[in-house]
Amino acid sequence: xQLKKRQSPTFQKIGAPLAAATCAxxxxxxxxxxxxxxxxxxxIDTSLLIYSEDNNRVQDISLNGLARKELREDSYLNLTLAxxxxxxxxxxxxxxxxxxxxxxxxxxxxxxxxxAGQEPLDDTFQDTRTALSANWEWPVTRLALLSVxxxxxxxxxxxxxxxxxxxxxxxxxxxxxxxxxxxxxxDTVSPVGGSPVPLAAMLEVGNDANKRGDQSKxxxxxxVGVTQVINRHTLVQLNYSLSxxxxxxxxxxxxxxVVDPVTGNPVPGPAGSGLYRYLYESRPETRDKQSLFGLVKxxxxxxxxxxxxxxxxxxWGVDSHTFDVHYRWNFDGGKYFxxxxxxxxxxxxxxxxxxxxNGAPVPTFATADYRLGEFDGLTLGVKYGQETSSGxxxxxxxxxxxxxxxxxxxLVGSLxxxxxxxxxxxxIAQFTYKFGGR
Amino acid sequence: xxxxxxxRPYGWLGSFEAMxxxxxxxxxxxxxxxxxxxxxxxxAETRRIEAxxxxxxxxxxVHAINTAEGRPVVVDDETARLLDxxxxxxxxSHGRFDVTSGVLRHVWRFDGSDRVPxxxxxxxxxxxxGWSKVRWRSPEITLLPGMxxxxxxxxxxxxxxxxxxxxxxxxxxxxxxxxxxxxALGPSSAARPWRVGIESLAGTEAAAxxxxxxxxxxxxxxDARRFLLKKGKRYSHILDPITGWPVPEAPRSVTVAAPxxxxxxxxxxFALLQGRDAEAFLEAQGVQFWALR
Numbered sequence: 001x002q003l004k005k006r007q008s009p010t011f012q013k014i015g016a017p018l019a020a021a022t023c024a025x026x027x028x029x030x031x032x033x034x035x036x037x038x039x040x041x042x043x044i045d046t047s048l049l050i051y052s053e054d055n056n057r058v059q060d061i062s063l064n065g066l067a068r069k070e071l072r073e074d075s076y077l078n079l080t081l082a083x084x085x086x087x088x089x090x091x092x093x094x095x096x097x098x099x100x101x102x103x104x105x106x107x108x109x110x111x112x113x114x115x116a117g118q119e120p121l122d123d124t125f126q127d128t129r130t131a132l133s134a135n136w137e138w139p140v141t142r143l144a145l146l147s148v149x150x151x152x153x154x155x156x157x158x159x160x161x162x163x164x165x166x167x168x169x170x171x172x173x174x175x176x177x178x179x180x181x182x183x184x185x186x187d188t189v190s191p192v193g194g195s196p197v198p199l200a201a202m203l204e205v206g207n208d209a210n211k212r213g214d215q216s217k218x219x220x221x222x223x224v225g226v227t228q229v230i231n232r233h234t235l236v237q238l239n240y241s242l243s244x245x246x247x248x249x250x251x252x253x254x255x256x257x258v259v260d261p262v263t264g265n266p267v268p269g270p271a272g273s274g275l276y277r278y279l280y281e282s283r284p285e286t287r288d289k290q291s292l293f294g295l296v297k298x299x300x301x302x303x304x305x306x307x308x309x310x311x312x313x314x315x316w317g318v319d320s321h322t323f324d325v326h327y328r329w330n331f332d333g334g335k336y337f338x339x340x341x342x343x344x345x346x347x348x349x350x351x352x353x354x355x356x357x358n359g360a361p362v363p364t365f366a367t368a369d370y371r372l373g374e375f376d377g378l379t380l381g382v383k384y385g386q387e388t389s390s391g392x393x394x395x396x397x398x399x400x401x402x403x404x405x406x407x408x409x410x411l412v413g414s415l416x417x418x419x420x421x422x423x424x425x426x427x428i429a430q431f432t433y434k435f436g437g438r
Numbered sequence: 439x440x441x442x443x444x445x446r447p448y449g450w451l452g453s454f455e456a457m458x459x460x461x462x463x464x465x466x467x468x469x470x471x472x473x474x475x476x477x478x479x480x481x482a483e484t485r486r487i488e489a490x491x492x493x494x495x496x497x498x499x500v501h502a503i504n505t506a507e508g509r510p511v512v513v514d515d516e517t518a519r520l521l522d523x524x525x526x527x528x529x530x531s532h533g534r535f536d537v538t539s540g541v542l543r544h545v546w547r548f549d550g551s552d553r554v555p556x557x558x559x560x561x562x563x564x565x566x567x568g569w570s571k572v573r574w575r576s577p578e579i580t581l582l583p584g585m586x587x588x589x590x591x592x593x594x595x596x597x598x599x600x601x602x603x604x605x606x607x608x609x610x611x612x613x614x615x616x617x618x619x620x621x622a623l624g625p626s627s628a629a630r631p632w633r634v635g636i637e638s639l640a641g642t643e644a645a646a647x648x649x650x651x652x653x654x655x656x657x658x659x660x661d662a663r664r665f666l667l668k669k670g671k672r673y674s675h676i677l678d679p680i681t682g683w684p685v686p687e688a689p690r691s692v693t694v695a696a697p698x699x700x701x702x703x704x705x706x707x708f709a710l711l712q713g714r715d716a717e718a719f720l721e722a723q724g725v726q727f728w729a730l731r
Contacts, residue, residue: 038728
């Protein structure tokens with residue numbers, strides 16, 4: 001028996017002669033550019049993000065997936081899943097010292113030792129977070145789009161549940177869009193080893209007299225925004241948002257050092273603890289934030305500039321400015337290159353203290369969390385992407401540096417010789433792959 | 439049936455029957471007057487083409503050619519362009535697309551039944567099939583006695599393209615759909631493409647595929663409804679004019695995207711004529727297509 005392998009014939013390309021024949025039939029100028037795209041049952045976006053702070057501080061590996069399905073025309077279901085794995089150490093808030101310092105771990109079942117001159121980092125910081133969200137958007141009228149959603153996230157010491165809704169209504173030949181949004185969240189904190197009594201002193205291993213149970217907070221957000229098409233090339237957007245938090249807003253793992261106001265050295269802690277004196281931080285139980293956001297998007301011959309500015313102010317005394325600019329250069333074959341610059345600046349919270357001085361009255365609220373201090377942040381990045389017939393992939397690399405402002409009142413005695421405000425640098429790498437529809 | 443214009447959320451839908459197909463004209467972002475003018479233009483051009491080239495009419499150029507009994511017929515410019523086009527398609531398809539193959543319908547009736555003709559009946563027709571037997575010296579055409587031409591294989595797409603050319607100066611937010619052969623002059627409004635469904639094979643309501651079309655044409659060839667079924671064997675209505683028999687193993691439906699409806703329709707038809715190699719043929723052409731088997 002003879003077996004023949006069948007080969008597909010090679011085909012003559014008839015596109016050009018067929019186009020010529022059609023042109024002869026119909027005349028010039030009847031041709032249309034073809035812009036057709038098949039809708040896929042699901043659009044899927046996936047990304048892997050690596051965030052890495054220097055000096056063995058926080059490392060985050062984050063896997064994200066977004067699935068989008070068109071239920072009916074203009075009606076979409078969006079599902080997201082994010083899994084983050086955090087490792088590394090984070091600053092506890094205590095200041096470095098010229099002496100060796102010993103700390104009780106948040107869990108209360110062990111200690112860690114920080115050498116002289118070293119920044120106190122809590123290296124037990126490790127967590128995996130899983131977050132899910134679902135969102136449904138549909139047109140309620142021809143010009144109004146409503147979306148409602150729910151979110152849920154869980155990590156071993158934190159649970160978040162949230163609901164949100166947003167209404168967008170077009171006006172003015174669809175050149176103007178007004179948006180209104182609201183979101184509610186309820187979060188529960190179950191700190192490892194319990195939640196410390198605010199401003200209580202750190203105790204020795206095994207002593208949980210200063211710890212309490214789970215805590216919770218509620219957050220309500222409102223947003224009102226307007227998007228305006230200026231002309232074929234330009235679009236502007238302006239948003240105002242208000243966020244009110246109520247409940248436990250303290251970071252249960254952050255502490256403050258109490259030092260001698262002359263020598264700058266740590267002072268002894270509670271009798272029998274064998275520790276220096278460290279107080280757990282304390283924050284107000286409410287926080288109201290307001291922010292104003294403006295964005296301009298402009299097309300320059302197919303390349304797109306997007307520039308935005310955000311001003312945020314809250315009743316903790318934190319004011320921030322964020323400037324963000326990126327420019328997307330589009331090249332032939334669906335390739336693009338996008339540089340990105342972001343500058344961030346914030347003032348310190350009213351109750352931010354780098355250290356507390358022994359003998360001075362203890363304030364009602366105090367934190368040494370660098371994220372509530374005064375600092376500047378600069379992000380520089382580039383992104384390269386390639387659209388393909390089935391989707392798009394892109395790779396992004398960014399470098400972030402954060403410089404805290406030195407408060408000279410904290411620099412007493414030996415603290416003058418130490419770096420109380422070390423810079424923080426982080427590298428961000430992200431790989432994204434989209435497939436399905438557009 | 440008279441043409442009808444009805445309001446739609448996006449604008450206007452004009453509908454009428456022509457060329458044995460439901461025809462639609464979708465106009466977005468327009469006043470009623472403009473939509474009416476576009477519909478009138480489209481209906482008039484489509485009816486003109488149908489009247490002039492339908493093989494069912496006793497008073498047109500196709501009838502004159504088909505009943506000339508071997509005598510030469512001199513044709514007008516438009517007919518000459520269509521015959522030139524038919525000649526080029528015949529050459530490009532290596533004889534597989536042939537406007538003289540319509541006589542095969544005397545023995546092949548694709549009504550879903552099992553009435554497959556005898557080999558002898560098919561063979562008896564082959565002597566009067568073949569463009570190469572036609573003497574075409576523009577503007578003069580001569581068929582052998584008994585031969586017929588049928589421009590039905592290009593007529594509907596030609597009508598879409600012609601109507602589109604007339605509508606183009608009036609609107610770019612317009613979609614013409616003549617029985618599934620369609621052309622978008624531009625998106626329905628800024629950056630909003632038209633949503634087009636390709637019929638699924640089972641004939642269910644749900645579209646098998648959905649395509650967003652911002653501009654360009656889509657044409658579909660297939661035998662979703664027209665076929666014969668005998669002893670479990672399916673006979674497609676795509677006939678090979680060289681053998682007189684259906685092309686085996688052709689996809690049930692092929693939809694192709696192209697700059698004009700004529701190109702899209704031809705590529706879809708050529709693909710079906712390739713039978714099992716339909717997809718490979720379209721891959722080689724580098725066009726967007728959707729084949730259902």
